[in-house]
Amino acid sequence: MLINTVILFIRDTLPVFLLFSFLLAQQDGSVRHLLGGTVAGFLFAVGLYFNLSVVSEWFEGGGLELIKTLVLMVMLLGLGEFIRRQYQGEADASQRLSALLMVGITFINVIHFIIYLLAYWTAPDAGTSLILGNVIGLGISLSVGVLLYVAVAAIRIQLIKLAVLTVFFAGQIAGIAMLLEQINLLPNQNRLWDTSGWVADDSEYGHFLNVLIGYEATPTGAYMLIYLAAVLFPVMYCYLHLLLVGKRQLTGELK
Amino acid sequence: MRLIKRAAVLVLLTIAPLRALAALPEVVIEIRDHLFIPQTVRIPEGRKVRLVFINHDSSPEEIDSFDLNREKVIFGNSKGTIFVGPLPSGSYKFFGELHPNSAVGYVIVTDEEATDAD
Numbered sequence: 001m002l003i004n005t006v007i008l009f010i011r012d013t014l015p016v017f018l019l020f021s022f023l024l025a026q027q028d029g030s031v032r033h034l035l036g037g038t039v040a041g042f043l044f045a046v047g048l049y050f051n052l053s054v055v056s057e058w059f060e061g062g063g064l065e066l067i068k069t070l071v072l073m074v075m076l077l078g079l080g081e082f083i084r085r086q087y088q089g090e091a092d093a094s095q096r097l098s099a100l101l102m103v104g105i106t107f108i109n110v111i112h113f114i115i116y117l118l119a120y121w122t123a124p125d126a127g128t129s130l131i132l133g134n135v136i137g138l139g140i141s142l143s144v145g146v147l148l149y150v151a152v153a154a155i156r157i158q159l160i161k162l163a164v165l166t167v168f169f170a171g172q173i174a175g176i177a178m179l180l181e182q183i184n185l186l187p188n189q190n191r192l193w194d195t196s197g198w199v200a201d202d203s204e205y206g207h208f209l210n211v212l213i214g215y216e217a218t219p220t221g222a223y224m225l226i227y228l229a230a231v232l233f234p235v236m237y238c239y240l241h242l243l244l245v246g247k248r249q250l251t252g253e254l255k
Numbered sequence: 256m257r258l259i260k261r262a263a264v265l266v267l268l269t270i271a272p273l274r275a276l277a278a279l280p281e282v283v284i285e286i287r288d289h290l291f292i293p294q295t296v297r298i299p300e301g302r303k304v305r306l307v308f309i310n311h312d313s314s315p316e317e318i319d320s321f322d323l324n325r326e327k328v329i330f331g332n333s334k335g336t337i338f339v340g341p342l343p344s345g346s347y348k349f350f351g352e353l354h355p356n357s358a359v360g361y362v363i364v365t366d367e368e369a370t371d372a373d
Binding site for chain 2: 120178202217218
């Protein structure tokens with residue numbers, strides 16, 4: 001149970017630690033906002049846990065998948081606005097958005113660990129293993145998060161910082177394809193290629209690359225399509241925003 | 256009359272996917288004492304299949320598969336469905352993430368006519 005707790009802790013919470021690091025390393029990153037978002041996301045996840053048996057029965061058993069999809073789409077919109085504000089020198093106004101992104105990523109990832117933790121807390125002899133497993137998992141996730149923060153903070157060009165954040169996010173957003181395929185809301189998908197001979201999904205590198213950039217050894221067409229759309233979305237969002245604001249300025253609506 | 260025709264087409268378009276869903280091959284896998292029963296199921300090659308997991312244990316189980324790219328929580332004394340495929344021939348491992356040592360199963364995709372899918 002100890003090793004399983006460590007593995008599950010890392011798998012379910014590493015995206016939270018990585019996004020925390022990515023956002024903290026951006027211009028005007030605020031620990032207070034990021035921590036606030038994380039705690040709020042955790043509380044939402046606990047709230048969902050106590051209603052999960054009902055929620056998961058919605059939409060012919062696809063309730064949880066649809067909720068996660070919805071959260072991811074809201075997060076993508078939030079990312080577009082966050083990047084626009086960062087890029088256009090309004091970084092101080094992007095702190096609440098960074099909190100929103102933390103709420104989303106914590107909510108959709110931590111719910112799985114809460115299921116494990118609360119289901120086995122009462123098991124005989126589980127207490128010590130669970131506590132020790134959480135401490136070890138926390139130490140590993142924190143270490144990876146700190147290393148990533150140092151690496152991203154060292155990047156001097158802001159555009160590259162925003163690009164690595166976008167790629168990380170695209171990996172999370174592309175998970176929508178799997179969620180919808182799993183509940184049969186996407187048409188039949190064939191696998192585009194198989195790179196499991198190089199890096200298998202269930203290997204340590206596979207796990208890490210999956211969280212970091214959304215690596216999949218056998219992606220489907222829908223997965224790659226959503227991945228690419230998520231990468232391009234912030235660019236399109238900024239472009240459209242510029243067009244609309246520019247037009248309003250020309251017509252005198254904005255001064 | 257045109258309105259009725261359009262309404263009929265709309266209803267047919269709505270029902271057609273549901274009929275297709277109902278026609279999908281189905282395989283039932285039970286979870287008892289943190290074990291998958293049967294441990295190995297055979298499904299047809301190149302077809303979408305509905306895998307129904309029935310958890311008879313009181314504790315939840317999280318079905319996970321790197322090979323199938325699937326992950327789903329099945330609560331205690333409840334059931335859940337995962338759609339897989341179409342897949343090429345081969346062996347695809349899945350496991351219970353909360354009991355990875357005992358809850359291990361395989362989906363064998365085969366081009367043979369006799370499979371476990373109804």
